[in-house]
Amino acid sequence: xxxxxxxxxxxxxxxxxxxxxxxxxxxxxxxxxxxxxxxxxxxxxxxxxxxxxxxxxxxxxxxxxxxxxxxxxxxxxxxxxxxxxxxxxxxxxxxxxxxxxxxxxxxxxxxxxxxxxxxxxxxxxxxxxxxxxxxxxxxxxxxxxxxxxxxxxxxxxxxxxxxxxxxxxxxxxxxxxxxxxxxxxxxxxxxxxxxxxxxxxxxxxxxxxxxxxxxxxxxxxxxxxxxxxxxxxxxxxxxxxxxxxxxxxxxxxxxxxxxxxxxxxxxxxxxxxxxxxxxxxxxxxxxxxxxxxxxxxxxxxxxxxxxxxxxxxxxxxxxxxxxxxxxxxxxxxxxxxxxx
Numbered sequence: 423x424x425x426x427x428x429x430x431x432x433x434x435x436x437x438x439x440x441x442x443x444x445x446x447x448x449x450x451x452x453x454x455x456x457x458x459x460x461x462x463x464x465x466x467x468x469x470x471x472x473x474x475x476x477x478x479x480x481x482x483x484x485x486x487x488x489x490x491x492x493x494x495x496x497x498x499x500x501x502x503x504x505x506x507x508x509x510x511x512x513x514x515x516x517x518x519x520x521x522x523x524x525x526x527x528x529x530x531x532x533x534x535x536x537x538x539x540x541x542x543x544x545x546x547x548x549x550x551x552x553x554x555x556x557x558x559x560x561x562x563x564x565x566x567x568x569x570x571x572x573x574x575x576x577x578x579x580x581x582x583x584x585x586x587x588x589x590x591x592x593x594x595x596x597x598x599x600x601x602x603x604x605x606x607x608x609x610x611x612x613x614x615x616x617x618x619x620x621x622x623x624x625x626x627x628x629x630x631x632x633x634x635x636x637x638x639x640x641x642x643x644x645x646x647x648x649x650x651x652x653x654x655x656x657x658x659x660x661x662x663x664x665x666x667x668x669x670x671x672x673x674x675x676x677x678x679x680x681x682x683x684x685x686x687x688x689x690x691x692x693x694x695x696x697x698x699x700x701x702x703x704x705x706x707x708x709x710x711x712x713x714x715x716x717x718x719x720x721x722x723x724x725x726x727x728x729x730x731x732x733x734x735x736x737x738x739x740x741x742x743x744x745x746x747x748x749x750x751x752x753x754x755x756x757x758x759x760x761x762x
Contacts, residue, residue, distance in 0.1 A: 523573075529577045539563070593621050600637040612725050640703070703720050707720050729751040734747045
């Protein structure tokens with residue numbers, strides 16, 4: 423399996439500390455798929471508020487063609503490198519999606535990746551001195567310069583300068599590997615502490631049977647010590663695990679909280695603490711104590727907010743454009759030209 427869609431679990435959860443989830447899907451009518459109309463096609467400068475060009479962080483310099491330049495810290499070489507946003511993106515796409523995926527899925531990922539890095543630079547500081555962003559998935563997106571191919575370069579080239587504009591703001595361009603059937607809003611999937619952003623929504627994930635079994639369904643076993651330690655990291659002191667069950671659920675059916683020995687624990691924080699590559703989602707189907715272990719199983723991979731990568735894959739296979747894909751997962755945004 424491609425490392426990128428596994429690494430993105432960390433890349434996309436970290437900005438807001440994790441993901442929540444629950445057992446089973448609710449009977450939730452999904453919003454309709456976007457129609458190919460001017461209202462959902464990429465438009466330049468049509469969002470109320472600031473135009474996309476005005477959303478580029480002022481502290482970034484520009485190259486000769488007007489593209490913002492990033493100071494990128496490469497954790498492999500331990501060196502800073504000056505790269506334009508357009509030169510930085512191909513390695514991100516190679517880290518986040520397989521290079522042989524449908525072009526429109528790659529283009530949708532490119533739009534989100536471009537928005538992600540600009541939003542990061544505008545609101546956060548890299549953990550590496552002198553860098554605008556790094557290749558460390560603890561703060562940024564996956565990065566694989568060796569995986570770049572012509573299809574990836576084409577996806578970046580055909581979306582040059584395109585970013586999401588949420589009413590004059592750069593949104594969090596969240597994405598995940600597999601929704602398990604329904605995507606989640608930020609408060610449910612990411613334990614988001616601020617008001618729910620207007621651009622998140624609960625819709626069909628759109629994944630098809632080509633998604634690998636380990637992304638669509640999962641099961642895991644944890645020792646009592648692992649559970650107690652993770653609960654402590656999530657803010658709940660528990661001496662022993664007598665029982666474990668689902669607490670509050672969100673709109674998509676994901677658990678927002680777990681009850682461990684009667685104590686309420688944030689499901690998003692618990693998932694990150696115990697290991698997001700083992701507890702792959704909070705869309706839980708079973709959860710129990712058995713034979714001195716905590717056993718659980720669930721659907722999907724990742725926090726479930728924003729674009730499902732395997733959903734983008736399936737939609738592209740069905741003939742949807744990158745704009746269609748993005749507009750399915752994000753509400754109230756336009757895709758605008760930040761530079762030519």
